[in-house]
Amino acid sequence: MNKKTLLYILAILLVQISKAQSSDTIFITDFGVKPYSYENSVTQIQAAIEACKQKGAKVLSFEKGRYDIWPESAMRKEYYISNTSTESECPSKIKTVGLLFENIQNLKVEGNGALLMFHGKMTTIALDHCQDIKLEELHVDFERPAGSELRYIAVNKNYVDVAVHRDTNYEIVDGKINLYGEGWRSNKNHCIEYNQETESFYYSQDWDILSNSPVQEISPNLIRFTIPADFHPKKGNTLTIRDVVRDQVGMFIHQSKNVTLNGMQMHYMHGLGIISQYSENITMNQVKCMPRSESGRLLAASADMMHFSGCKGKILIDGCYFSGAQDDGINIHGTNLKVVEKINSNTLNLRFSHGQSYGFQAYFPGDTVAFIKSATMQRGSTACVRSVKPISNYIWQVEFDQKTPEWLELNHDCVENLTCTPSVVIRNNYFTRTSTRGTLVTTPRKVVIENNIYYKTGMSAILIEGDAEGWFESGPVCDVQIRSNTFIDCAYNGGPGNAVIGINPSNSVINANNPVHKNIRIENNTFKIFDYPVLYAKSTEGLSFINNTIERTTQLKPSTSNKNLFYFNGCNNVKIQNIIYKGDILNKNIQLKNMKRKQLKYSSELTIHSKNN
C-alpha cells in the first residue's frame, strides 16, 4: 500500500468515525433550546432526553450557557422518597422533575458547564431505572432558591436593620414580613445562622422573633425590624431560612445502576439534596454542592447534600465540595422496617417506622436480610427474601425462604436488608458550613474515609449511628477506616458528647461484651480542636485510634459539658496509640462508662476516669 492509498483510507476512516460520533450524539440545541433565551426550555430538553432513549444515543450534549427550567410543562411523577416529608406535611408525592431520565442505558450527558436555572420548587434531575449513566459538568441552580438569606447590618437597642439577599423575595403585609418565592411561601421555617467571623453555622431562634416583629422597608432589600429589648442579635450574621417541608429533592437516583456524577455543580437543592435510593454503584467525582460564588449566597441545600438510602455495590465520593447545608454533607444508610405482624412461619408484615420514609420498596426477591434485635442492635439470623407485597404505603408483606426467628418482638424488632448495603469510599472531599454532620455512614460493608477536610462542621464531622429506634436507619458497621483526614474546629453545635468523631448506635442495652459496631480504625488524621472531645464511641468492638495528631485551636471557645478527650461507653478492645499533641490540649484523658479498663489499651500520657452505671 503506497502512502497515497494509506492517506485515502485514513481519510475515509476519519469521516466514518466522525459520522458515527455525530449520530451517537444528541445536541440539545437541535431541539430548539437556546442558551440565554430565559424561556422555559423544559419541553425541549425533555424531548432531547427522549430522543436519546429512542435512538440509543451515547451522548447528550449541552452548549455552555444558561437555560431556564420552569415547573410549567415539566414532567410529573409520583415518587416516595426516603427521608422526605411525612404524609401529613405533604400528602402528595408527585414530584415536578426538570430532567427525567427513565429506563435509559449507556448515556453520557455532557454539560460543558451549562447552567440549568430552575424556578419554583422542583426536583432538578431524576434517574429512574437507568444504567451506565454519566452526568458531567452540568451546573444546577435556582433563580429564587427556597432558602432565604437575611443579614444583620446594624443592631440597635430597639431595632435591627437587615439586608435581604437579592434572591430572597419578601413582602411586608400589615407590618409583618412574608418570605415567598416563585409560586410558594415559606411557612414552617427552620433557621440556621451563620457567623462570618467564626464561620460557624448553627440553629437560631432569631427568625421566630423577627417574623413576629414589626418591620418596615427602608429601601429595596433593606428592612428594619423593631425588636424586643431582650433580643440581641449579632451584627454581620446571616440568617438562612427555609421551609421544613421536603416536597421535592435536589436530584433523585432511583433503582439505577452504575451512575457517575462528574464535575456536577449543585448550587441549590430544595427539600433534600442528591438522593440515591436502592441504586447500585454510585460515583460522585468532583461534585460541588455549594452556592455559585458570584451569587453571594451562603446556603446551597435545605438538608443533606448527598443522601444514600438502601444503595448497594460501591459508593465512591471523591474530590467533592460541600458547603452550605442545613443538614449533613453525606448520609449513607439503609432503612430498617419494624416487624408488626407474623403472617405465617415464613412471612412477616413489616412497617416503615419513621414518618419521613415510607411508600417505597425496601426488599427485593433474592435479597438477604438480617433480623435485628432492636434493644441490643444485634444482627440475629439471616434469611433470603422470596416475595414482597405492599399492603399499604407503610406496611409491606415479605415472605422469606425460611422460618423467621421466634425471638422477634412485634412492634420493636426490625429487618435489615443486607443486600442493599454498599461499600463506601469517601476521599479527598471538603466539608464546611453545615449545621450538622459532615459524614453519616452505616453499612456492614467496608468503609474508607480518607484525605478529607472537615472544616467547622456544626456537629460531629463523622457520625456512625446505626439505629433501630428513632430513624430506623440500618445496622452495625463491621469495617471502617478513617485515615489521613483533617478535622478543624468541628462539633461546636453538638453531636454525641460534642466529639469530632461520634460512634453512637441506638441500642438501649449496653454491654461491652456484646458490642454493636466492629472494627473501626482511626489513623493518621489531624484533629484541630477548640474544645475537649475528639472521639465518642459507644458499643464498639475493635476500635483503634493510632498515629493521629491532636492540635489545639483558639478561635472558638470550649463549650461542651463533655470535658474528655475520649469517651468510651460499653466498648471493647479499644487501642489508643501514638498521639502527637500540639498546643494546649485541654484534657488528655479518657472517660469510660459501662466498660472495664482492661478493655482498653492506651498511651501513658492519658488519664482515665471511669463510671459504671
Add this chain to the structure above:
Amino acid sequence: MNKKTLLYILAILLVQISKAQSSDTIFITDFGVKPYSYENSVTQIQAAIEACKQKGAKVLSFEKGRYDIWPESAMRKEYYISNTSTESECPSKIKTVGLLFENIQNLKVEGNGALLMFHGKMTTIALDHCQDIKLEELHVDFERPAGSELRYIAVNKNYVDVAVHRDTNYEIVDGKINLYGEGWRSNKNHCIEYNQETESFYYSQDWDILSNSPVQEISPNLIRFTIPADFHPKKGNTLTIRDVVRDQVGMFIHQSKNVTLNGMQMHYMHGLGIISQYSENITMNQVKCMPRSESGRLLAASADMMHFSGCKGKILIDGCYFSGAQDDGINIHGTNLKVVEKINSNTLNLRFSHGQSYGFQAYFPGDTVAFIKSATMQRGSTACVRSVKPISNYIWQVEFDQKTPEWLELNHDCVENLTCTPSVVIRNNYFTRTSTRGTLVTTPRKVVIENNIYYKTGMSAILIEGDAEGWFESGPVCDVQIRSNTFIDCAYNGGPGNAVIGINPSNSVINANNPVHKNIRIENNTFKIFDYPVLYAKSTEGLSFINNTIERTTQLKPSTSNKNLFYFNGCNNVKIQNIIYKGDILNKNIQLKNMKRKQLKYSSELTIHSKNN
C-alpha cells in the same frame, strides 16, 4: 299590625334577603384560594368563574389580599387582537389568560381591593361574548413587569452608574447586559426615557448604546456601563425598556356588551392595555392605569392603555387616571379593510392592511358599511352586510345587499363598518407620563371630551386622525366637542405640527371644499403651552375654537419648527373667537395652507400667513 309582628316580619325578610344574597354570591375563598399564599391560584379562581356561569351567580367576590397567578394551568385561547403583533413577529395568537369569562351574563366581580399578582407574560383578564358584566376594585399587577426600568445615578466621562429597579431582572453575560423576566427575555427593545425634572417622557436611543456597552455589576441592582466619549446621558433620568412584541394584552373585552370597569387598577399591562374589540357599551369608571405607588415604578403599560377597536354603542370613560404608557392613553377607532377583489356585483374580498390587525371578524351580517375613497377619505355610498366569510386570516369575503360602487379602486379604497362605531364620552380623566397621545379618537358618532387634564403628554393631547392609508383606522368624525379641558405642556415629542390638538386625516388629496372631518368644537379649554402651536387641523369643515384660554409656560423650552399658534390645512368654515391670553404668547398667528382667508373667521389680534401649494 302591632310593632312586635312588624319586627318579626322584618326579621324574616332580612333572613330571606341575606339567603338570596348568599346563594347569588360565589366567594373565591370557597375554592381554596388563600390570600398571601403566594401559590398559583389560577385554577381555583377559574373554577370559581366557572361556578358563577354554571349557577348563574350574580356576584363573584374576592377577599382583600394578594393572589398570585402564573401562566401554569392558566387558560389558553387563540385570539386575534387588533393592533397587536404582526404574524412574523409573533406567529402564535394563543393567549395565556388569567381570568377568562366566556359566555357569561349578569355578573359583578367584587374585587374589594384584591391584588392579582401576575407572573410571566399574560393577558390578565378576558371577557369573551359576555353581557352585563361589572368588574370592580380589582388591582392587577405583575411581579416582574415586562417593562424594565433603569435610572442614571452618576454620569461620568467614561462610565455611567445605573440603578436597576428592584423588579427588573438582569444578567451580565460576557460583559453585556441581558434583561429578562419570568420565562422571557427582552429582545427587540423600545426605550422611552423619563426626565423627572421636566416630567417629560420621550423616545430615547440610550438603550441602543448601553445594551452594546461593556457593563459590570457594582452591587446588586447597581451597574456600571463603560460608555463612548460622545454619549452624554442625563443623571436622574430613567430608561423604561420593553420588548416591542405585543404577544399578550393587558385585558381583552371581546364581542361583549354592557361591560363596566369600576375602580379597577391596572398597574402593569403587557403588550397592549385594555383592548375592547367589537364590543358594545363599555364604561370605564375610576379606572387607574398607573403603577402602584409603593412599587416605585414609572411604567404601567407597554402601549395604549385603553384601546377600542370596532366598538359600538356608547363608550364612557369617566374619572380615570392614565400614567406611564409607552404609547397612547386612549385610542378609539375602527378598522378599514382594503378592497382587493370584486367577486361579483355585490361581493368584495377585503383585506386587512396593517400587519398588526388581522384575523378577526370586522363585519357582521346586518351591519351598515360605507365605501371610502382613500385618496380623499370621503365616505361614498353605504350598504348593508349580508354575509361574511373568511378566506384567510387577512382576506374576508363580504356580500352586500346591493351593488358595490363602480369607483372602488382595487388595492386602495376601503370599506368602513359604520355600525361598529361608538359614541364617546371622555370626561374627568387625568393623562400624564405618556410618550405619545393622551386621546386618539375617530368615529362618525358624537364625541364629547370634557373636563380632562392632559399633563405633559409627549405628543398631541388629542389627536383625530382618520386613516385609510397607514393604520387603516376608520374614517371621518362628524361631531366632536372638546370642552373645559386643561392641557399642560403637551406635544413636546411631536404630533402633527407639534400641536396640542391635532386633526390630521390621511387623505392625500386636500381640498378645502371637500373636507374629511366635520363639526369639531373646541371650547372653554385652558391651554398651558411652552411652545408655539395649539391647534393643527387638516381637511376639517366646521371647526370652532371659542372661549379658550391660552397661557404661556416656561419650564420646557420651545423646540418645534411650526412657529404658529394655529395651523389650518385645507379647512373650511373655521371660527376662532374670544381667546384669553396669559403670559408671553410666542406668536399670536394663524398659518393657512390649501385654503382661503374667507374660509376662516378669527379674532383681530391674530395675524395670518398663507401658503397655497
